[in-house]
Amino acid sequence: MIDHLPVLLVVLPILGGAVPLVVSLLHERAGWAVATLTVAGQVVLAGLLAWTVETSGTVSYEVGGFAAPYGIELVVDGLSAAVALLVAVVALGVLAYARHAGPRSNSFYSLYLLLVAGLTGMSVTGDVFNLYVFLEITGLAAYGLVASGRDAKSAVAALKYLVIGTVGASLYLLGVGYLLAATGTLNMADLAGKLGSMAAYDSTLVLTAFGLMVGGLTVKVALFPLHTWQPDAYANAPDTVSAFISALVSTVSAYALARLLFSVFTAEFLAAVPVARWALLGLACVSVVAGSALAVSQSSVQRMLAYSSVSQFGLVVAGFTIGTPMAVVGASVHLLGHAVMKGGLFAATGVIERETGATTLNGYAGMGSRVPVTAGAFSVLALAMVGVPPAIGFVGKWYIVFGAVNAEIWPVVVVLLASTLLTLAYFARLVERLYFAEATIHTEERADDAPADAPADATVADGSGRAVSTGMVAVVVAAAVLAVALTATVPAFEQLLNQTLPQLITQ
Amino acid sequence: MLELLDSHYNYVAVMLLLGIGLYMLIESRNLVKKVIGMNVFQTGIFLFFITLAFRAGGSPPIIEDGGGPYVSPLPHVLILTAIVVGVSLTAVALALLIRIYTEYGTLDEDKLKQLYYD
Numbered sequence: 001m002i003d004h005l006p007v008l009l010v011v012l013p014i015l016g017g018a019v020p021l022v023v024s025l026l027h028e029r030a031g032w033a034v035a036t037l038t039v040a041g042q043v044v045l046a047g048l049l050a051w052t053v054e055t056s057g058t059v060s061y062e063v064g065g066f067a068a069p070y071g072i073e074l075v076v077d078g079l080s081a082a083v084a085l086l087v088a089v090v091a092l093g094v095l096a097y098a099r100h101a102g103p104r105s106n107s108f109y110s111l112y113l114l115l116v117a118g119l120t121g122m123s124v125t126g127d128v129f130n131l132y133v134f135l136e137i138t139g140l141a142a143y144g145l146v147a148s149g150r151d152a153k154s155a156v157a158a159l160k161y162l163v164i165g166t167v168g169a170s171l172y173l174l175g176v177g178y179l180l181a182a183t184g185t186l187n188m189a190d191l192a193g194k195l196g197s198m199a200a201y202d203s204t205l206v207l208t209a210f211g212l213m214v215g216g217l218t219v220k221v222a223l224f225p226l227h228t229w230q231p232d233a234y235a236n237a238p239d240t241v242s243a244f245i246s247a248l249v250s251t252v253s254a255y256a257l258a259r260l261l262f263s264v265f266t267a268e269f270l271a272a273v274p275v276a277r278w279a280l281l282g283l284a285c286v287s288v289v290a291g292s293a294l295a296v297s298q299s300s301v302q303r304m305l306a307y308s309s310v311s312q313f314g315l316v317v318a319g320f321t322i323g324t325p326m327a328v329v330g331a332s333v334h335l336l337g338h339a340v341m342k343g344g345l346f347a348a349t350g351v352i353e354r355e356t357g358a359t360t361l362n363g364y365a366g367m368g369s370r371v372p373v374t375a376g377a378f379s380v381l382a383l384a385m386v387g388v389p390p391a392i393g394f395v396g397k398w399y400i401v402f403g404a405v406n407a408e409i410w411p412v413v414v415v416l417l418a419s420t421l422l423t424l425a426y427f428a429r430l431v432e433r434l435y436f437a438e439a440t441i442h443t444e445e446r447a448d449d450a451p452a453d454a455p456a457d458a459t460v461a462d463g464s465g466r467a468v469s470t471g472m473v474a475v476v477v478a479a480a481v482l483a484v485a486l487t488a489t490v491p492a493f494e495q496l497l498n499q500t501l502p503q504l505i506t507q
Numbered sequence: 508m509l510e511l512l513d514s515h516y517n518y519v520a521v522m523l524l525l526g527i528g529l530y531m532l533i534e535s536r537n538l539v540k541k542v543i544g545m546n547v548f549q550t551g552i553f554l555f556f557i558t559l560a561f562r563a564g565g566s567p568p569i570i571e572d573g574g575g576p577y578v579s580p581l582p583h584v585l586i587l588t589a590i591v592v593g594v595s596l597t598a599v600a601l602a603l604l605i606r607i608y609t610e611y612g613t614l615d616e617d618k619l620k621q622l623y624y625d
């Protein structure tokens with residue numbers, strides 16, 4: 001069974017996803033239990049897989065026993081194992097949040113597990129077409145989840161997401177077609193060998209394929225100016241869903257982009273075709289600046305967080321494109337760290353909205369004393385995102401900047417350092433409002449059942465009938481703790497990446 | 508030019524379908540037409556893959572004595588998968604459209620935006 005780990009990781013959530021639909025014939029509310037059991041199993045499997053990679057190096061698996069270049073291969077190295085583990089852990093955390101926050105229908109949990117399957121599939125696959133299929137599974141599940149809100153606005157946001165996301169995935173598919181025409185293979189390792197020898201790196205066919213595939217994926221990652229679906233989708237989806245997809249969907253797409261850069265086109269391609277590298281680096285830098293600028297100008301906190309993702313993913317993609325081992329480690333660390341931080345921040349906005357009704361920057365004024373635990377965790381996560389040591393956000397940015405300095409790409413260094421300031425610009429404003437401003441929303445509406453000065457954990461602990469459960473607050477606090485504690489794992493992670501990632505650009 | 512049209516008309520059709528689809532998707536104010544545009548765009552990609560697999564004088568890939576050049580079955584299989592994906596996407600999109608229409612009573616993007624900001 002241990003040999004089949006990579007494929008079990010994908011099969012388990014798909015099978016689990018079918019169960020709630022069947023069970024709903026008998027039971028109305030079984031979905032959550034089924035999803036939790038499945039995802040708990042997923043965490044164990046992903047942990048085992050990560051441990052296997054850690055001890056015995058890259059794992060590859062031939063699906064159905066068909067040999068590699070012809071059959072579909074699953075390849076798990078240090079980065080993919082880490083992403084798969086992240087998907088499982090975040091999915092489990094968000095389930096703890098969803099227990100009380102809903103939506104509670106069984107079909108919601110089917111979609112949820114389908115999304116876990118799609119994301120895991122994207123992280124373990126070693127085949128470019130298989131990646132497309134998982135990309136679309138992820139997309140379909142995400143569109144459905146965004147639309148699961150009660151408000152019809154969520155349906156409009158989901159349709160926008162669907163149309164733009166489909167164009168992105170279709171462009172990627174078109175790129176796969178060009179690669180197939182150039183080399184006749186779809187296996188990533190095989191492609192890496194054949195590109196450059198069978199088809200010259202700077203041939204029109206290969207360049208077009210690169211442009212289409214990278215362009216398609218940047219839509220999914222939501223880099224500026226292809227990000228327009230993202231703020232609507234994040235702000236209009238139910239809290240549970242925004243926490244989940246903001247943490248994972250763009251993250252895994254960015255991982256797929258990195259996989260494409262390192263395992264398909266390889267560092268030699270980037271060295272041989274500098275224009276491709278500069279174009280991607282330029283796009284990433286524009287995304288960093290524009291994302292931050294848009295975030296500063298938002299009044300809705302959730303939209304601000306969504307634009308902040310645009311900017312942070314600019315950083316991640318820049319790190320991957322710089323391509324020195326240090327920058328790549330930094331980008332990977334920031335990729336994983338951002339998932340924990342952004343998921344936690346969205347979960348916190350959900351808690352604050354339920355507890356106080358505040359959704360805008362002005363509404364957050366003075367909330368630090370109303371919801372002390374959540375506001376404290378929110379501030380920790382916000383500062384971690386800015387990059388205050390010793391949080392994970394600091395380590396990621398530090399490595400990326402160091403990588404850029406080593407590669408002597410000074411304009412990028414400037415943008416990266418400025419991005420920290422810009423991030424501070426919008427988060428500091430929010431934290432300042434939380435603690436140092438007069439409240440604009442007053443406590444009357446809830447004053448009767450919750451004395452404002454009682455400690456929050458005591459008032460939420462009695463649970464039943466309240467807007468916020470202990471589990472929801474616990475998830476936010478856990479994210480804040482993780483955002484700091486993950487720093488300790490960085491050296492081990494760095495070693496793992498250096499052992500298992502393919503040869504990177506060394507300068 | 509005409510020669511190119513004659514020998515590569517499939518690719519011309521691909522480009523036309525991609526262009527028309529993308530144009531409908533961006534330009535049309537009607538959400539249903541946007542979804543149709545998305546379908547046309549995807550159809551262009553399907554045709555591209557099928558054209559890729561074509562080989563003059565090729566025979567089906569069933570190995571026999573002296574069978575001669577075989578057509579690669581791979582692109583067809585890929586497109587079969589992609590068609591399934593496309594159908595499910597259309598289904599989800601149509602379900603969303605129905606929900607939007609019952610809620611707002613319109614499928615016009617501009618009117619929807621007006622309703623949004625009122």
